[in-house]
Amino acid sequence: MSIKNKIKTFFTMDDEYEYVEEEVDIPETRSNQKQKNQNVVSLTSMQHSSSKVILCEPRTYNEAQEIADNIVNRRAVVINLQRVDHQQAKRIVDFLSGTVYAISGDIQKLGSQTFLCTPENVDVSGSISETFEEEDEYEKGW
Structure with a gap:
């Protein structure tokens, strides 16, 4: 074989080997299934947690x-x-103000x-204006 033929065979795509592609089926393990399911978010659970309103009358x-625990639990x-x-x-308002600040x-x-x-997670729109002409004794401290 001449040098010319050697160079030609070196740079051309003439392969002596035959390649066969086989598709391998790997069964999914539980860890693979868990990783796929971790990206799924249930929208119904998100809606229920953000729609709860608690009424409190502390003594x-x-x-x-x-x-504060209710506020931290996104209610x-x-x-x-x-x-x-x-x-x-x-004191209650001061404590709750700190709690609300901590969770943005x-x-x-x-x-x-x-x-x-x-x-x-709760957006409040609008405002309530005070229409009291007399200043309440309770409001003098705030």
Whole structure:
């Protein structure tokens, strides 16, 4: 064989071998199935958790932690502070303000003694204007 033929066979696609492609079927294991299912999010569970509103009427400061637990669990909470004395009500609002801030939520005053605490997954639109001509004794502290 001459050098010319050797170079020609080296650079051409003349193969002496025959390639056969075989398709191999690998059965899916449970770990592969789990990895595929981890990307699936149930929209119904997301809707139920964000649509719950809790109404609370605390009587002591000790109930503030239970209210905060609801907010941390992504539930909106309406708090009526009519049954709590003024000092404890201020402490409750301060505690819940810190809780709401920690989870990037929001706290809004609905009335003279009523507040709405919402986690970040709840959007509140609109506002309530105060139409009280007399300033309530309770509001002087806020």
